[in-house]
Amino acid sequence: MSSGEKYPFVLTRLDTAITWAQKNSLWPLGSGLACCAIEMIATAAARFDIARFGMELFRASPRQADLFIVAGTVTHKMAPIVRRLYEQMADPKWVVAMGNCAIDGGPFPTYAVLQGVDKIIPVDVHVAGCPPTPQGLLHGLLTLQEQIARSHPTQEILKPDARGSR
Amino acid sequence: MPEDLASRRELKAVQEAMAARFGPAVIETAFKLGELTFKIAKDELRPALEFLKSRLGLDTLDDIIGLDNSRSVPAGGKRFSVLYQLRRAPGPLRLRLAVDLAEDETVASAVPVFTSADWGEREIYDMLGIRFDGHPGLRRIYLSEDFAGHPLRKDFPLAGDDDGV
Amino acid sequence: MAFKEIELNMGPQHPSTHGVLRLKLAVDNEVVLRIEPVLGYLHRGMEKLWENLSYVQGVPLTDRLDYLASLSNNLAFVLTVEKLAGLEVPKRAHYIRVILAELQRLASHLAWVGFMANDIGAVSVLLYGFEARETIMDIFEEYAGGRLTVHGIRVGGVVEDLDDKVIGMIRGALVEIPKRVRDIQLLLSENRIWKQRTAGIGVISAAQALEYGLTGPALRATGVRRDLRRDIPYSSYEDFDFDIPLGTRGDIYDRYQVRIEEIFQSLRIIDQAVDNLPPGEIRARVPRVLKIPPAEAFQTIEAPKGELGFFMKSNGTDKPERVKMKAPSFINLQSLELMCKGNLFSDVVGILGSLDIVLGEVDK
Numbered sequence: 001m002s003s004g005e006k007y008p009f010v011l012t013r014l015d016t017a018i019t020w021a022q023k024n025s026l027w028p029l030g031s032g033l034a035c036c037a038i039e040m041i042a043t044a045a046a047r048f049d050i051a052r053f054g055m056e057l058f059r060a061s062p063r064q065a066d067l068f069i070v071a072g073t074v075t076h077k078m079a080p081i082v083r084r085l086y087e088q089m090a091d092p093k094w095v096v097a098m099g100n101c102a103i104d105g106g107p108f109p110t111y112a113v114l115q116g117v118d119k120i121i122p123v124d125v126h127v128a129g130c131p132p133t134p135q136g137l138l139h140g141l142l143t144l145q146e147q148i149a150r151s152h153p154t155q156e157i158l159k160p161d162a163r164g165s166r
Numbered sequence: 167m168p169e170d171l172a173s174r175r176e177l178k179a180v181q182e183a184m185a186a187r188f189g190p191a192v193i194e195t196a197f198k199l200g201e202l203t204f205k206i207a208k209d210e211l212r213p214a215l216e217f218l219k220s221r222l223g224l225d226t227l228d229d230i231i232g233l234d235n236s237r238s239v240p241a242g243g244k245r246f247s248v249l250y251q252l253r254r255a256p257g258p259l260r261l262r263l264a265v266d267l268a269e270d271e272t273v274a275s276a277v278p279v280f281t282s283a284d285w286g287e288r289e290i291y292d293m294l295g296i297r298f299d300g301h302p303g304l305r306r307i308y309l310s311e312d313f314a315g316h317p318l319r320k321d322f323p324l325a326g327d328d329d330g331v
Numbered sequence: 332m333a334f335k336e337i338e339l340n341m342g343p344q345h346p347s348t349h350g351v352l353r354l355k356l357a358v359d360n361e362v363v364l365r366i367e368p369v370l371g372y373l374h375r376g377m378e379k380l381w382e383n384l385s386y387v388q389g390v391p392l393t394d395r396l397d398y399l400a401s402l403s404n405n406l407a408f409v410l411t412v413e414k415l416a417g418l419e420v421p422k423r424a425h426y427i428r429v430i431l432a433e434l435q436r437l438a439s440h441l442a443w444v445g446f447m448a449n450d451i452g453a454v455s456v457l458l459y460g461f462e463a464r465e466t467i468m469d470i471f472e473e474y475a476g477g478r479l480t481v482h483g484i485r486v487g488g489v490v491e492d493l494d495d496k497v498i499g500m501i502r503g504a505l506v507e508i509p510k511r512v513r514d515i516q517l518l519l520s521e522n523r524i525w526k527q528r529t530a531g532i533g534v535i536s537a538a539q540a541l542e543y544g545l546t547g548p549a550l551r552a553t554g555v556r557r558d559l560r561r562d563i564p565y566s567s568y569e570d571f572d573f574d575i576p577l578g579t580r581g582d583i584y585d586r587y588q589v590r591i592e593e594i595f596q597s598l599r600i601i602d603q604a605v606d607n608l609p610p611g612e613i614r615a616r617v618p619r620v621l622k623i624p625p626a627e628a629f630q631t632i633e634a635p636k637g638e639l640g641f642f643m644k645s646n647g648t649d650k651p652e653r654v655k656m657k658a659p660s661f662i663n664l665q666s667l668e669l670m671c672k673g674n675l676f677s678d679v680v681g682i683l684g685s686l687d688i689v690l691g692e693v694d695k
Contacts, residue, residue: 033350038442041461042468077372113376131480229657237652238646251657307370308695317376
């Protein structure tokens with residue numbers, strides 16, 4: 001939706017309310033793949049306290065999660081499972097590629113590693129690092145929250161064909 | 167440099183016992199960087215492992231290693247080697263037993279002698295394509311069953327055969 | 332109609348498999364009949380990659396193997412390179428390596444106890460363990476710039492000398508960490524629920540453990556007194572005074588006790604090393620391009636998870652011909668089926684946790 005279009009004021013207020021609720025209660029899927037997972041857990045632990053941002057509720061089941069933090073290397077063997085997990089998550093959902101491996105294969109340009117998770121699922125925020133520090137991950141998540149705040153979920157109500165209100 | 171603490175005398179005793187028991191089947195003996203290695207004829211591998219374990223007390227298999235020597239082996243030589251890293255635990259006495267294999271040659275599985283060789287042999291099969299006779303269930307361990315090729319072979323490219331996803 | 336055997340699939344995405352491990356289980360009601368681990372979901376091709384990198388370039392890759400104990404992997408790798416190249420490392424570097432390796436053991440065991448307790452349901456211990464671990468991560472960050480993948484141990488020595496600030500932080504940790512570990516012990520060691528879920532469960536006998544090649548705290552929990560720091564000392568470990576904690580029954584509880592005791596012993600070693608740091612260089616002279624004439628070497632260390640080692644074969648160039656890693660988690664995982672057979676399905680998580688595996692190491 002471009003800034004020149006006329007959009008009902010009430011709906012923009014509704015957008016703000018919905019995105020406020022969404023961004024402050026993201027439930028991450030507990031799927032750490034490799035080393036980045038440890039820093040993800042450290043981010044959730046007492047010192048860096050991801051609960052400040054409403055994200056402490058890591059869900060084991062993709063059906064209950066709306067944030068997929070791909071933390072670690074995605075191998076070719078694991079790729080179909082990552083894809084399936086993404087598909088099992090219900091809309092609206094977001095993906096954070098955490099770490100260099102998830103962004104582009106990282107230090108592993110080998111026969112076994114998928115060179116970037118965005119080859120199989122759409123990624124909203126890339127957090128670089130090997131591994132990114134908890135501060136780095138939090139910065140990435142805050143960036144995601146800003147992205148969500150700028151989105152227009154009510155567009156999906158008006159135009160159901162417009163998949164993804166990003 | 168970390169020294170092997172096993173006395174030269176103990177190592178010499180092992181060397182002599184191996185020579186006495188296997189004679190010409192011990193193709194080569196070397197002592198380099200403080201490590202004793204024997205190269206043994208492929209058919210004597212199982213007896214050698216049993217002898218080393220039960221008679222000479224090398225009861226611990228630290229690791230089992232597969233090698234593709236195609237870049238260094240002379241013409242007519244054998245392409246692969248399998249190395250067995252043995253130890254007389256808890257002490258420092260260690261040695262390495264090697265067998266050379268031509269392409270498509272198989273070797274007896276070490277699992278009847280050392281149960282812990284199970285997954286190590288599967289890994290060598292997965293990565294190099296070497297088959298072990300008598301292994302309880304030889305199949306790939308890391309890569310998917312439908313993966314084509316054996317990555318640690320020297321002619322397999324680092325980034326893989328296909329273009330990648 | 333009687334249901335006898337059910338096949339279940341655990342993982343590879345699972346909160347308690349400590350990474351991307353897949354377990355295929357056959358259960359009879361709730362009793363485990365067979366377990367088959369399916370590996371390779373994190374196989375990244377490290378051994379192939381090492382053949383394409385120089386010896387020095389290969390070291391940072393080792394951080395990513397056992398990512399809860401990256402300095403231990405660094406140490407095993409560089410010790411093998413140094414043996415192959417005939418490099419003599421200065422004594423001060425030995426001591427700093429011991430300090431780093433023992434700090435890393437602390438970090439690994441603290442993370443382990445957190446994960447183990449979390450799997451069984453004691454979630455607070457995860458937070459306690461990770462908070463204690465942050466003390467050590469701060470030291471690593473101050474020393475080498477990295478929290479998790481530290482790369483502090485390099486070919487020929489260590490990356491930096493220990494300055495007063497780092498030594499101060501280490502001494503602080505020597506006071507802080509025992510307090511936190513005692514808190515964890517208060518929560519768990521005599522806890523009735525903890526004991527019901529760990530004592531007598533996942534038992535493996537000493538003979539079975541040795542047959543399956545089990546090493547590390549899990550082996551010591553069966554009563555077998557093996558520790559490479561004592562048996563085949565490396566990096567001047569023979570200079571230090573420490574006990575080797577042993578268990579008796581080889582169950583989960585003993586594996587827990589052994590690791591907690593090892594934490595206290597590691598603190599002892601660090602204390603001695605910091606007090607007796609010899610003067611001198613922290614790194615040997617390593618040529619810019621390190622070419623090693625053809626040779627083979629095998630070197631192992633006592634990593635937090637067990638016996639970690641590398642076999643390397645050089646070929647005259649600056650890149651190794653072959654690097655093979657002996658990964659303790661890979662070998663220890665072979666005993667999982669033996670430990671789980673006959674136990675309840677709900678104990679599988681506890682037993683797997685008590686083995687302390689890391690998939691980066693299992694899959695390479």
